Amino acid sequence: MEALKNFFRKDLVQYIIKRILMFIPTLLLISILVFFVIQLPPGDYVSAHISALASEGELVDADYAASMRADYGLDLPVWQQYIKWVKDIIWTPTDTPYYRLYHSHHNWKFSFAYGRDVWSVINDRLGITIGVTAIIMLFQYLVSLPIAVYASTHQYSVGDYISSIIGFIGTAIPNFILAIVLMYLSYKWTGSANVGLFSQEMLLNGVHLYNFGEFLKRMIIPIIVIGTSGTCGIIRSVRAQMLDEVARQYVLTARAKGVSEGKIVMKYCFRAAMNPTVSGLGGVLSSLFSGSTVTAMVLNMQIQGPVLYKALQSQDMYLAGGIVMVQAILVVVGILLSDIALAFLDPRIRYSGGGR
Amino acid sequence: MAKKKSKEDYYLASQWTLMARKLKKHKLARVSFLILAILYIAALFADFLAPYGLEEFDGLYKNTAPTNIYSVYEGEHIGPYVLKITKSINKTDFTVTIGEDLSEYYKIKFFVHGTPYKILGFIPCDLHLFGVGEGSKGGTGAKIFLFGADSLGRDIFSRVLLGARISLTIPFASAIISFFLGILIGSISGYFGGVTDIIIQRIIEVIGAVPQIPLWMALSAAIPPGISTIKMYFYMTLILSFINWTGMARVVRGKFLSLKNEDYVMAARISGVSTWKIIWKHLVPGFMSYLIVSMTLGIPGSIVGETSMSYLGLGIKSPATSWGVLLQEASSVTDIASHPHKLIPIIFVTITVLAYNFLGDGLRDAADPYK
Numbered sequence: 073m074e075a076l077k078n079f080f081r082k083d084l085v086q087y088i089i090k091r092i093l094m095f096i097p098t099l100l101l102i103s104i105l106v107f108f109v110i111q112l113p114p115g116d117y118v119s120a121h122i123s124a125l126a127s128e129g130e131l132v133d134a135d136y137a138a139s140m141r142a143d144y145g146l147d148l149p150v151w152q153q154y155i156k157w158v159k160d161i162i163w164t165p166t167d168t169p170y171y172r173l174y175h176s177h178h179n180w181k182f183s184f185a186y187g188r189d190v191w192s193v194i195n196d197r198l199g200i201t202i203g204v205t206a207i208i209m210l211f212q213y214l215v216s217l218p219i220a221v222y223a224s225t226h227q228y229s230v231g232d233y234i235s236s237i238i239g240f241i242g243t244a245i246p247n248f249i250l251a252i253v254l255m256y257l258s259y260k261w262t263g264s265a266n267v268g269l270f271s272q273e274m275l276l277n278g279v280h281l282y283n284f285g286e287f288l289k290r291m292i293i294p295i296i297v298i299g300t301s302g303t304c305g306i307i308r309s310v311r312a313q314m315l316d317e318v319a320r321q322y323v324l325t326a327r328a329k330g331v332s333e334g335k336i337v338m339k340y341c342f343r344a345a346m347n348p349t350v351s352g353l354g355g356v357l358s359s360l361f362s363g364s365t366v367t368a369m370v371l372n373m374q375i376q377g378p379v380l381y382k383a384l385q386s387q388d389m390y391l392a393g394g395i396v397m398v399q400a401i402l403v404v405v406g407i408l409l410s411d412i413a414l415a416f417l418d419p420r421i422r423y424s425g426g427g428r
Numbered sequence: 429m430a431k432k433k434s435k436e437d438y439y440l441a442s443q444w445t446l447m448a449r450k451l452k453k454h455k456l457a458r459v460s461f462l463i464l465a466i467l468y469i470a471a472l473f474a475d476f477l478a479p480y481g482l483e484e485f486d487g488l489y490k491n492t493a494p495t496n497i498y499s500v501y502e503g504e505h506i507g508p509y510v511l512k513i514t515k516s517i518n519k520t521d522f523t524v525t526i527g528e529d530l531s532e533y534y535k536i537k538f539f540v541h542g543t544p545y546k547i548l549g550f551i552p553c554d555l556h557l558f559g560v561g562e563g564s565k566g567g568t569g570a571k572i573f574l575f576g577a578d579s580l581g582r583d584i585f586s587r588v589l590l591g592a593r594i595s596l597t598i599p600f601a602s603a604i605i606s607f608f609l610g611i612l613i614g615s616i617s618g619y620f621g622g623v624t625d626i627i628i629q630r631i632i633e634v635i636g637a638v639p640q641i642p643l644w645m646a647l648s649a650a651i652p653p654g655i656s657t658i659k660m661y662f663y664m665t666l667i668l669s670f671i672n673w674t675g676m677a678r679v680v681r682g683k684f685l686s687l688k689n690e691d692y693v694m695a696a697r698i699s700g701v702s703t704w705k706i707i708w709k710h711l712v713p714g715f716m717s718y719l720i721v722s723m724t725l726g727i728p729g730s731i732v733g734e735t736s737m738s739y740l741g742l743g744i745k746s747p748a749t750s751w752g753v754l755l756q757e758a759s760s761v762t763d764i765a766s767h768p769h770k771l772i773p774i775i776f777v778t779i780t781v782l783a784y785n786f787l788g789d790g791l792r793d794a795a796d797p798y799k
Contacts, residue, residue: 094630101634109638109646233456236789237782243728244781246735249755249774256761304785308725312792355636362640366736370759384645400638407633 087415091408102400103393107154110389116146157393190394193379198398200269201375205360207291211299212356215239216306223307224314225337239307242300247363251297251370258293268372269294294373298364302356309352313345343417350414354407361399447717450794457790460783467780471592472548478586479559479572481543483747488515488569489577492526493769497572501533509533510560512570532563534570576769578757587749588773594661594750596780599730602668607723609669610676615707617677618684625681632674640733643671648742657748664743668730679722683715717795724788728781735777751777 118140122132141147148156219239223232242250255267269290317323318341326336365377376395383392451457470477495510511528518525540559547553560572571577575584617628635643647667651660687693688711696706712719737743738752739759746753754773758764764771 098630098633101630102638105634105638109643112646112650228454236456236786240782240785241778243732243785244778245774246732246739246752246755246777248736248739249758249771252758252761252764253771256764259761308785308789315793358636359640366740381645384649396638400634403636404633 084412084415088408088412091411095404095408098404099397099401102404103158103397104154106393106396106400107157109396110384110387110392111150111153116387116389118146157389190391193391194376194394194398197374197376197379201377202402204269204291204294204373204375205357205364208295208299208360208364209356211295212302212306215299216303217310219303220307220310221314221337221342224311224318227315236307240304242296243302243304247297247301247367248370250300251293251367254293254296255371269374294364294367294371297367297371298360301363302359305359306349306352306356310345310349313348314341317341317344347414347417350410350417353410353413354403357406358403361403444717447791447794451790454786454790454793456786457794460786460790463779463783464787467592467776467783468596470589471596474589474593475545475547476553476555477557478583478589479540479542479556480583480586481545482587482590482749484543484583484586485581486569486571486577487581489513489571489573489581491579491767492573492577492581493767494576495571495573496528497536498533506533506535508536510536510570510572512563512567532565532567534560534563534567536572537561575772576767578754578770584754584769584772587754588751588776591749591751591754591773592776594744594748595731595734595752595777598661598665598668598734598750599727602665602672602730603723603727605665605669606673606676606726607719609673611680611712611719613673614677614680615684615712618681619688619703619707619711621685628677629681632677635671635674640671644733644737644742645740648737657744660744660748664734664737668733671733672726672730675726676719676722679719680715683718684711687711687714717791721788721792721795724784724791728784728788731777731781731784 118137122137122140125132146153216239219235223235226232258264269287314337318337323336323341326340327333361377364373364375365381367373368375368377369381376399380392380395380399382388383395475481492513495513497508497510499505499508501509511530511533514527514529516525516527517523536558537560538558540556540561541554542556542559544552544554558572560570562568563570571583573583573585575588578584578587613628617625644667647670648663651663655663693706693710696710701710734743734750735752735755738750739756741756744750744753751773754770755777757767758770758774
């Protein structure tokens with residue numbers, strides 16, 4: 073209790089505020105990079121949209137096209153376009169004909185491809201994306217931490233090699249192939265390919281306790297495919313840290329004093345080795361978001377990755393920008409949380425004001 | 429006496445000799461190194477090892493499974509041979525039955541003349557390690573497809589070898605570029621500190637926070653269409669290095685932060701050694717082994733990355749090939765169910781990635797001076 077009270081002292085609050093302030097320029101830079109990335113491919117959404125309409129035989133008059141271009145500020149200088157883009161993602165101008173045609177009440181810019189405003193498209197899948205990512209992350213750590221601890225305490229043994237190979241195999245096989253093969257095997261053995269996260273019935277009635285088992289069953293392949301792709305990195309870094317720790321003097325001292333081997337490993341070495349692991353949480357989160365995109369496309373999972381992919385393909389710049397910003401914010405929040413957890417674990421960091 | 433000698437050797441050995449010695453102890457790393465060496469040599473001489481050229485195809489052999497190799501013909505042992513295949517279509521349900529034409533055999537020959545190519549890019553040659561010659565009754569048209577054929581009737585074995593050139597070298601080249609970028613930017617960040625450090629750290633954080641798929645997509649969408657394979661190769665390398673340098677820069681910065689206040693650096697500074705000389709002569713060599721480890725461990729990620737990129741159609745495009753392009757053929761459950769041989773390229777991807785990982789692990793253990 074005392075420890076917890078100490079933890080929430082002023083210096084920690086200051087530390088968190090400092091981190092949040094540092095977060096603002098990061099977000100600004102992310103938005104510039106995202107804007108740059110969206111602008112890179114030749115052409116723009118309006119011309120693509122108009123040529124698509126034209127190919128369907130719809131007549132697009134020049135005035136409409138021009139008003140759309142003006143709406144999206146496509147003929148302005150680049151820096152003005154950027155400012156407009158950021159402004160439009162946050163507040164949409166309400167006096168353009170385009171806006172009146174499509175907008176109802178939200179403040180986010182309209183997504184062409186979905187015919188709805190960006191925020192509602194993102195909101196549809198945000199919860200499930202965070203949930204799925206959290207489950208997969210939990211699996212990753214549950215699998216890789218025991219393997220890493222075992223491998224480090226039995227260095228160069230057969231067990232070390234075998235467990236490393238198991239841990240590495242998921243990284244070595246590209247996700248999409250693993251997903252397809254598992255789908256095929258699932259189809260062969262159970263008669264159902266278990267594609268998608270929800271069954272027809274769940275889409276109608278929602279996920280409840282009685283069909284939660286079915287949902288978990290559908291999570292198995294995604295967990296294996298996406299989860300195992302990240303275990304390698306975690307196993308390696310924890311194993312390396314553990315190997316560094318078990319060679320330290322204090323371990324020798326503890327052993328000389330008769331502390332049990334299990335206690336030395338779990339209570340001292342493992343806790344010390346957890347520091348870099350916790351600080352790597354943000355990176356793991358980020359790789360989960362991008363690593364899951366291809367798998368989600370193959371497995372037809374209802375998460376954000378495939379929507380982003382399609383938005384980028386069709387240069388739906390407000391939707392793509394919105395999703396990337398939301399994901400980036402989640403990752404930065406993840407880094408922030410892991411920094412705070414790190415400060416909790418390691419008093420040196422919170423006293424020095426947190427140098428990463 | 430001999431013992432004293434070996435002890436002397438140990439104390440006089442350079443850092444690299446010690447590393448090599450420790451690396452020998454890591455069996456998995458040794459095996460991995462051997463496997464990688466074989467793969468790279470095979471890629472270098474792919475034209476010679478592959479029985480067919482990159483674009484050679486045979487419509488008869490579309491989607492066929494690996495060719496059977498026999499050695500006994502009508503009760504007589506005649507050495508390895510293959511049979512020509514026959515295709516018959518059932519007119520009612522249009523199923524294709526593939527059979528073998530037993531009337532004549534085609535012996536597998538070594539050092540046969542085939543598609544012309546250039547050894548190492550400049551010596552013209554048309555010799556291939558093996559191939560199928562004329563039939564025993566003068567017939568032609570039999571092919572040997574060790575790993576089967578793809579949907580256009582091209583030899584997967586040849587294409588795996590030829591694709592290895594791109595799949596094995598792009599990640600390697602981009603690792604080297606990100607290696608130098610990482611050292612340069614990381615050292616600036618770590619050595620100068622202050623505002624420079626804050627700005628560079630934010631940039632690294634930003635590149636890390638933006639999901640990789642959109643980065644890839646946008647960068648590869650920016651590649652102008654219809655460019656030559658060599659240019660495409662160049663762009664792909666740049667894209668991968670642009671994404672990968674941040675990790676290296678972080679490692680370098682961390683090392684600089686802990687080393688820049690060491691006494692020997694201070695001594696060098698007081699003696700009037702220039703900043704760049706301190707960085708390159710005194711600081712970087714101190715943790716070079718560490719950096720090479722990070723570089724080795726960065727390569728497998730790029731190999732898988734290249735595969736996924738090509739799978740999404742964002743990477744190398746036909747007729748040029750890479751392992752990712754080959755795997756496009758295995759992109760649905762029906763492909764795998766009806767033509768499981770199309771999964772063969774995955775074995776090469778997996779083996780290469782595992783080998784790089786184990787080699788990197790072995791190097792890491794070897795580079796650790798406290799063991």
